[in-house]
Amino acid sequence: MSDDYQPQSAVAKWIDKRLPIVTLFSGHLMQFPTPKNLNYWWTFGGILTFCLITQIITGLVLAMHYIADANLAFASVEHIMRDVNYGWLLRYIHATGASMFFIAVYLHMARSLFYGSYKEPRELIWIIGVFIFLLMVATAFMGYVLPWGQMSFWGATVITNLFSAVPFFGEAITNWLWGDYSVSGALLTRFFTLHYLMPFLIFGLVILHIWALHVPGNNNPEGIDVVKGQDTVPFHPHYVVKDVLALVVFMIIFAGFVFFSPNILGHSDNYIQANPLQTPEHIVPEWYFLPFYAILRAIPDKLGGVIAMVSAIAILAFIPWLDSSKVRSCKYRPLYRQFYWILIIDFIVLGYLGAQPATGIYLILGRLATLYYFLHFILVMPLIGYIEKPKPLPKSISEPVLSKEEQLAKSGQMA
Amino acid sequence: MDTKKDIDAADAKVTRRDFLYLTTGSFTAVGAGALAWPFISQMNPDASVKALASTEVDLSPIMPGQSITILWRGKPVFVRRRTEEEIAEAQAVEQIDLPDPETDETRVQKPEWLVMVGVCTHLGCIPLGNKGEYNGWFCPCHGSHYDTSGRIRKGPAPKNLEIPNYVFLNDNTIKIG
Ligand code: HEM
Ligand code: FES
Numbered sequence: 001m002s003d004d005y006q007p008q009s010a011v012a013k014w015i016d017k018r019l020p021i022v023t024l025f026s027g028h029l030m031q032f033p034t035p036k037n038l039n040y041w042w043t044f045g046g047i048l049t050f051c052l053i054t055q056i057i058t059g060l061v062l063a064m065h066y067i068a069d070a071n072l073a074f075a076s077v078e079h080i081m082r083d084v085n086y087g088w089l090l091r092y093i094h095a096t097g098a099s100m101f102f103i104a105v106y107l108h109m110a111r112s113l114f115y116g117s118y119k120e121p122r123e124l125i126w127i128i129g130v131f132i133f134l135l136m137v138a139t140a141f142m143g144y145v146l147p148w149g150q151m152s153f154w155g156a157t158v159i160t161n162l163f164s165a166v167p168f169f170g171e172a173i174t175n176w177l178w179g180d181y182s183v184s185g186a187l188l189t190r191f192f193t194l195h196y197l198m199p200f201l202i203f204g205l206v207i208l209h210i211w212a213l214h215v216p217g218n219n220n221p222e223g224i225d226v227v228k229g230q231d232t233v234p235f236h237p238h239y240v241v242k243d244v245l246a247l248v249v250f251m252i253i254f255a256g257f258v259f260f261s262p263n264i265l266g267h268s269d270n271y272i273q274a275n276p277l278q279t280p281e282h283i284v285p286e287w288y289f290l291p292f293y294a295i296l297r298a299i300p301d302k303l304g305g306v307i308a309m310v311s312a313i314a315i316l317a318f319i320p321w322l323d324s325s326k327v328r329s330c331k332y333r334p335l336y337r338q339f340y341w342i343l344i345i346d347f348i349v350l351g352y353l354g355a356q357p358a359t360g361i362y363l364i365l366g367r368l369a370t371l372y373y374f375l376h377f378i379l380v381m382p383l384i385g386y387i388e389k390p391k392p393l394p395k396s397i398s399e400p401v402l403s404k405e406e407q408l409a410k411s412g413q414m415a
Numbered sequence: 416m417d418t419k420k421d422i423d424a425a426d427a428k429v430t431r432r433d434f435l436y437l438t439t440g441s442f443t444a445v446g447a448g449a450l451a452w453p454f455i456s457q458m459n460p461d462a463s464v465k466a467l468a469s470t471e472v473d474l475s476p477i478m479p480g481q482s483i484t485i486l487w488r489g490k491p492v493f494v495r496r497r498t499e500e501e502i503a504e505a506q507a508v509e510q511i512d513l514p515d516p517e518t519d520e521t522r523v524q525k526p527e528w529l530v531m532v533g534v535c536t537h538l539g540c541i542p543l544g545n546k547g548e549y550n551g552w553f554c555p556c557h558g559s560h561y562d563t564s565g566r567i568r569k570g571p572a573p574k575n576l577e578i579p580n581y582v583f584l585n586d587n588t589i590k591i592g
């Protein structure tokens with residue numbers, strides 16, 4: 001292409017010949033041919049990258065003041081809040097940032113599900129995404145343990161005890177994880193180490209995710225293959241500007257939480273220091289784990305509950321092969337689209353139930369919602385592909401947006 | 416013809432090269448395993464943690480119907496001086512009714528004193544005393560009910576509350592661990 005990066009100065013040429021890094025970035029972040037019909041649901045990739053970088057930068061500076069010791073951790077977080085210059089701001093950005101990160105990732109995943117972005121040839125992009133999500137879950141869980149408040153401590157207790165469900169080796173595994181016979185300072189230091197490490201692993205996976213994306217290129221709302229050149233525009237400036245606009249809106253909401261209600265997404269019990277002799281009345285995980293927590297509690301058996309919860313995430317990796325329909329976008333899948341929305345509602349209901357006590361009607365609803373969650377993937381997805389009669393797909397991504405006359409004019413031109 | 420036969424025969428035999436491959440491979444595997452072990456084992460409870468592993472408890476201040484909670488290996492241990500009714504209730508239970516059948520006799524050394532680890536066998540919360548449908552303990556986390564012998568009766572917990580190793584040093588003192 002004529003607008004490929006061409007080093008101009010002698011220095012640039014010298015470098016580019018030895019390490020064509022500018023060419024690489026220019027090719028992937030500027031000229032990259034992108035379908036011209038992407039909507040705002042496609043801006044969450046950029047937003048997620050922003051979230052990751054925000055967490056890494058705020059995390060780094062928090063780590064300069066935080067002390068990972070069972071006797072000092074809680075006080076060091078209060079020290080960050082009260083004494084460190086702008087410590088309150090940095091901590092609130094980091095804590096709120098975790099929530100914003102999950103809002104973005106859930107929307108990003110819902111987008112991919114709706115438009116069939118997990119289908120051939122993009123299966124690996126989706127699977128890498130599932131791994132990123134898993135690492136995010138682990139990172140956020142371990143981060144929440146660091147302030148060593150009551151929720152930190154008891155959340156860590158309940159979750160690490162999930163491993164005690166493993167037959168025969170359960171106790172050995174939990175003692176190994178704890179480095180003790182219960183949750184203690186030993187666990188805190190190792191969680192801090194891993195919490196520091198994992199975001200960088202996520203960063204590595206994000207690079208693989210984008211690399212895999214740039215082989216077939218973006219999917220698009222019509223879910224049909226695009227013709228390079230005719231249907232695409234360079235990523236810069238078209239999508240850079242669109243992404244930045246969405247990011248600014250996202251940052252306004254983010255800032256709203258940070259400055260006006262930084263604690264609304266957290267739990268007040270975490271401002272009480274960890275006490276190994278007293279369990280809080282209600283243990284609730286952070287909101288972004290609630291749907292999975294509801295699935296854990298829906299099963300009346302310890303090992304069964306753990307298996308169900310793990311499967312709820314693991315099953316996502318198999319979606320590319322569970323969906324039997326060749327049509328990607330739900331825009332052209334009248335029947336599946338309805339089940340898609342049932343799944344979304346089901347997930348939200350699970351989230352609501354995860355915050356309620358697991359008794360009576362809540363428990364029954366929790367079981368039904370869990371049942372649907374799994375049936376959706378195991379039964380609905382494979383079957384509908386055979387039953388459904390998809391709507392006719394457009395011939396090109398321009399077809400749905402052009403009016404009749406324009407199309408006629410265009411075909412006239414072509415003839 | 417002759418040379419081909421020779422080669423076939425050589426192929427069938429175990430050669431020096433095969434031997435070298437196998438030995439190199441096995442030594443590498445054993446070496447990698449040996450090297451990995453310290454990295455895995457460092458995470459297990461260390462010597463200082465193990466050193467703290469026993470505690471003595473004075474029973475004299477505890478009245479019938481009262482219980483105390485002490486910290487042993489970072490975990491709460493309930494020491495309860497049971498009332499006559501509680502003991503009778505615990506002993507009367509039919510074994511077939513229990514998810515994890517155990518008689519009350521096997522869970523105590525002296526029927527008056529119930530000593531057990533106060534950690535719910537579901538996911539590790541601390542059950543609350545004098546609560547629940549069986550007058551024993553109730554775990555608020557996911558709703559497990561334990562009876563006056565600390566046996567699981569209802570809820571997601573799979574096992575009875577654990578009995579730690581302990582000995583009566585004299586009538587008024589026990590040593591746990
Ligand atoms: C994927 C990215 C990350 C996520 C989702 C995340 C999440 C969290 C969460 C939920 C907390 C608890 C906040 C609270 O309630 O106080 C936390 C705390 C913390 N994180 Fe992160 N984090 C990430 C990256 C990092 C990085 C890269 C570092 C260090 C380089 C870091 C260092 C810390 C420290 C020192 C704390 C304790 C201080 C505090 O509680 O505010 N984090 N993190
Ligand atoms: S931890 Fe006690 S019921 Fe779950």
